[in-house]
Amino acid sequence: MKNVLIIADKEIKTYFTSPIAYLLMAIFGLIFGYFMFSATAFFVMRSMEMQMQGGSQPMNVNDFVIGPLLGNASVVGLFLIPMISMRLFAEEKRQGTMELLMTSPVRDYEIVLGKWLGAMFMYICVIGISLLNVAILFAYGKPDWHPIAAGYLGLILQGGCLLAIGTFISTTTRNQIIAGGATFAVCLLLWVLDWVSSYEQAAWAKVVAYCSVLTHFEPFSKGVIDSKDVIFYLTMIFLGLFLTARSMESLRWRS
Amino acid sequence: MIKVEGLTKRYARNVAVDNISFEVGKGEIVGFLGPNGAGKTTTMRILTCFLPPTTGKASVAGFDTLEQPMEVKKRIGYLPENPPVYPEMEVREYLTFVGKLKGLTSKDVPGRVEEAMKRCAILDVKSKLIGKLSKGYRQRVGLAQAILHNPDVLILDEPTSGLDPKQIIEARELIASLAGDHTIILSTHILTEIEQSCDKVIIIDKGKLKATDSVANLKKLLHGTEVHVEIQTPAPSAEIRQTLEQIPGVSRVVLSNAADERHYFEVESLESQNVRAEIARAVVHAGWNLNELRPKGASLEDVFLQLTASEQKTSVETVSQ
Structure with a gap:
């Protein structure tokens, strides 16, 4: 465990000594800010209309602002995750520092876990920027915090799953651009897999749609923590990290 | 300390290391010598548990590199050919x-x-980014990394590459100062380096072990010391030759040329000590003129070239094509 933390600590320092951490946080903050502005503006307009029509029930901030916002955040995360994970192993391979890690008294899975945890910390910092916007909602309204917490848990689990896949892809190449591009393609594919369910009802289509990360995220954004979805994400994280460890081992046999 | 038995590393298309066996005792400095692509780096990578061998066994301090890699890694300091440094740190x-x-x-x-940092003389750059350092400094940071945890065994892949002459001398002194407590294996192209800093030399070529012996023994392997002598005298060559052959320690005298009362000889001796002085004394005693007395260096270079001769020839052919 100590070795995992040493590696994670080094990864986090690497992110924050390079511009990448600040760039990612700035991009996310900007885009999320725009989404937030649009969503609240729309919400205000709709609720004024409702009042004029004599609607008695006030509109729910959770359903109309926070839910869609978290959905959008997960999409933005999809674009940022390749940028976080692409360097994890590709850079080490290019610099030759892989030899240092692999000849140090550290087990392969400790390296994998450490790097993934470092990337997770970076990802959480990025999506954490959105808490500023959420704090504004709390300052001017009375949203329920439970669905928000569930939504953030979903974001973290989804991010963890895609980061694990990105980490695996990063071990297969020494070129960061290739790693990033391939990760982006896989993330996007995993996201739109559920489209098959709209035109096909066969068993295989259900299986394919089930593998979509988006279908498992939707309940979280509505405030529902379903063990089925949690287990899906945890399985994907395990699978991604397992493949990473195997891929690292194959480096020894091939290189 | 290090034991390698029948080590073979096969890749899809070629054999990088072919059935190599050797042993290195505690505290020895061993030079690993061979042309490019001979399998030096591969052997080192197997010893450091970076690569598994295809067949054969390697053990460090009694621990097998495949069975107990963690124990091996704890006891090894490794400097790969390119220092494994993070430029942003x-x-x-x-x-x-x-x-x-x-x-x-x-x-x-x-x-x-x-x-x-003190031992590798990098204290003056301790707060600098590694990416901003010159190649020489980066190499020394790599060396500092290898000796950091005071390992029993140091494996250095071309430790002096990229250093300037002054730094090379410093690096050699550093390596020499590490000997004793540490067992060191270093690879290099530079033959003088092996002659100066190693007790033992392992020569490999195209994955095969060519020789493993002490540096002194290897030099004797080819021929004893050879001396080139030029004598000017009207006396016949045969007489001079006889005189030279009678000098104690001389094993063979070859007349290579004779013209205008000048006689050129190649004199071989068993031991290098004092033969030149004896020759000079004998020539002067006989009343001849000694024009030249020059040792023909039986350097490690000759041994190396002879042992890897086949490789040299093929490389010449490839160039000429």
Whole structure:
């Protein structure tokens, strides 16, 4: 465990000594800010209309602002995750520092876990920027915090799953651009897999749609923590990290 | 300390290391010599548990590299051909990270880092980014990384590449100072380096072991010391030759040329000591003129060239094509 933390600590320092951490946080903050502005503006307009029509029930901030916002955040995360994970192993391979890690008294899975945890910390910092916007909602309204917490848990689990896949892809190449591009393609594919369910009802289509990360995220954004979805994400994280460890081992046999 | 038995590493298309066996005792400095692509780096990578062997066994301090890699890795300091440094880190930060990675306790780390920086003369750049350092400094940071946890065995792949002559001398002195407590294997192209700093030399070529012996023995392997002598006298060559052959220690005298009362000889001797002085005395005693007395260096270079002769020839052919 100590070795995992040493590696994670080094990864986090690497992110924050390079511009990448600040760039990612700035991009996310900007885009999320725009989404937030649009969503609240729309919400205000709709609720004024409702009042004029004599609607008695006030509109729910959770359903109309926070839910869609978290959905959008997960999409933005999809674009940022390749940028976080692409360097994890590709850079080490290019610099030759892989030899240092692999000849140090550290087990392969400790390296994998450490790097993934470092990337997770970076990802959480990025999506954490959105808490500023959420704090504004709390300052001017009375949203329920439970669905928000569930939504953030979903974001973290989804991010963890895609980061694990990105980490695996990063071990297969020494070129960061290739790693990033391939990760982006896989993330996007995993996201739109559920489209098959709209035109096909066969068993295989259900299986394919089930593998979509988006279908498992939707309940979280509505405030529902379903063990089925949690287990899906945890399985994907395990699978991604397992493949990473195997891929690292194959480096020894091939290189 | 290091034991290698029947080690073979086969890749899809070629055999990098072919059935190599050798042993290195505790505290020895061993030079690993061979042309490019001979399998030096591959052998080192197997010893450091970076690569598994296809067949054969390698063990360090009694631990097998395949069975107990963690124990082996704890006892090895490794400097690969390109120093494994992170350009975005500062020197001290990097060494601290490596120290923790090598399993030093957080209490020991600062002291060990300081000492390694002192030994490798990089204290003056400790707060600089490694990416901004020159090749020589980066190489020394790599060396500091290898000796950081005070390992029993040091494996250095071309430790002096990229250093300037002054730094090379410093690096050799550093390596020499590490000998004794540490067992060192270093690879190099530079033959003088082996002659100067190694007790033992292992020559490999195209993955095969060509020779493994002490540096002194290897030099004797080819021929004893050879001396080139030019004598000017009206006396016949045969007489001079007889005189030279009678000098104690001389094993063979060859007349290579004779013209205008000048006689050129190649004199071989068993031992290098004092033969030249004896020759000079004998020539002067006989009343001849000694024009030249020059040792024909039986350097390690000759041994190396002879042992890897087939490789040399093929490379010449490839160039000429």
